[in-house]
Amino acid sequence: MSLLELALVAVAGFAAGLVGFVTGLASIVSYPALLAVGIPPVAANVTNTVAMVAAGAGSVTNSASALAKDRRALVPQAAICVAGGAVGAAILLAAPAASFAAVVPVLIVIASVALLLQPRLREHAGDRTFPVLYPIGLFLVSVYGGYFGAGAGVMVLALNLICTSQSFWRASILKSFLLGLANLVAAIGFAFFGPVHWIAGLVMGVGAFAGGWCGPPVVRRVDQRYLRIAVALCGFGLAAWLAIR
Incomplete structure (x- = not known):
């Protein structure tokens, strides 16, 4: 890779880390950047997964004290996500690349509509916390996250x-x-069994860590109503892009 391509990958990593924390749409920035520098789709997908581990590490580093307040509840949630990520990685390595293509845009649209309606839905829910629906949903989304992750x-x-x-x-x-x-668990599997482009992954990871670290203070300063609407609109845009590409 040329120096210009490495610079593009690093900048895309930073943008993905920041955008990913603010909107949850990191892959819509990072994945196309890897394709743009000539990395084939499957290799770009697994390289993107490896690099985006750094984005999560950056944001967690800058918000560790907030996470530590609820450590007991995080343990089962973390186990669910590790299991889901492992299943998603296995599907990517074993199943046809287009197996999720039809359903993913629909899922993102549903999530975006849910974000727009969140205040009303939460009002109807009252104090309920949905102890069955939440872990099931978390597992399914983690499977998708380990498989591809955009959205x-x-x-x-x-x-x-x-x-x-x-x-x-x-x-x-x-x-x-x-x-x-x-x-992380998907990246470990890809490191052993997937076509990771390590130079691009490491360079993008450095940028993603910095972007992820900058995310928490940005979100804390933005009006949550506008941010929720912006994320939903970006989700609609991502769903459209995935549907027609």
Whole structure:
């Protein structure tokens, strides 16, 4: 890879890390950048998964104290995401690449609509926390996150905001932590069995860590109403892009 291509990958990594924490749409920035520098689709997919582990690490590093307040509840959620990420990685390595292509845009649209309706849905839910729906949804989204991941952040964000009474900021932190675990276990599998482009992955990972680290303070300062609407609109755009590409 040329120096210009490496610079593009690093900048895309930073943007993906920041955008990923704020909106949950990291892969819509990072994956096309890897394709643009000539990496084949499957290799770009697994390389992107490896690099985005750093984005989660960056955001968690800058919000560790907030996560530590709820360590007991995080343990089962973390186990669910690790299991889901492993299943998703196995599907990617064993199943046809287009196996999720038809359903993913629909899932992202549903998650985006749920974000727009979140205040009303949460109002109807009251104090309920959906102890069965939440872990099932978390597992399924983690499977998708380990498989490809574009839009997985929107899905987890919607799941957290509707199934719990957490703030947008807290839901964003949990989203980065939990999807980061799904990405991590998938990345470990890809490191041994997938066509990872290690130079691009490491360079993008450095940028992604920096972008992820910058994410929590940005989200904390933005009005949550506008941010929720912006994420939903970006989700619609991602669903359209995935449907027609």
